[in-house]
Amino acid sequence: MTKDDCYLVGKLTKTHGLKGELAIWLDVDYPEEYEELDSILLDIKGELIPHFVEEIQIRANKSIIKFEDIDTIEAAQKIVNCDLYLPNDNLAELDEDQFYYHEIIGFDIVDDVQGKLGKVTAVYTSEAQDLIAMNYQNNEILIPVSDEIVKTINREKEELYTNLPEGLLEIYLSDDDDTPNDSDEEL
Template structure:
């Protein structure tokens, strides 16, 4: 399994005990969804290594304390600190029709209420405080904030997102 088949769940941020428990800082709005996982994939040396979860407990809102199989002591746990944790895409919860995961909208056509079709989504940059759709029209890169106020309609069947963007936003890129 490759990272393309997975989604980022979080990062192992600390050891919890001398028995090899670790804490995963979850990158999700709904951490309780992941309280009872059977396994996770940990990125070690650019490979995804599966670990079975023997026990888990949600600590504070986004910290999942886990006991991983074959991680038996503090030294084993310390080797996993700062490692990213993934799950297969098949583990993502189903969303309503008006919701989407960032990876789902890649290659969606985008339309503005006033401008019409203005490109395709290449990706979503979620590394900044404001997530951004990265859209290309030819060789021009257009950045649009991921904001419910701007999204009028998501058409998953036709792979389209329809916006009502603020005046002047597209003109910054297209004029």
């Protein structure tokens, strides 16, 4: 199984205790959906290695995971900072116009007014606002994720359809002509 067949779930951040437990950061919308996890794939030196879950405790600020066959702090330390993956088959089926962030990387952004603009390069998540990053005219453009802006998706054409707010592109493209530079100064 390759990373293309999987999605990123989170990361092992540090050891916890002396018996092989690890703190886990879950990069998912609903961590509680992973409380019954039986196994998970660890990215160890670029290879996905399955590990069986002995116990997992989902908490608001820090979740803890314990794997079978990892019983010491030394063994746990060896897998700290490993990314965690699950097969795409584990993902819930979405409505036709919904998408998972990982699946739109590389999709073309097609705007109602501007037409085809560029490709999705990343998706940034935060508590305040999720943002889709796109490369447009050698600039990174950040598009807020909202139903008013991101309209629908065409998986076959690998296109994401948007209705960008007026002036959004111009904000990223405008040069700050009022800022003096060294060549503007008189000697």
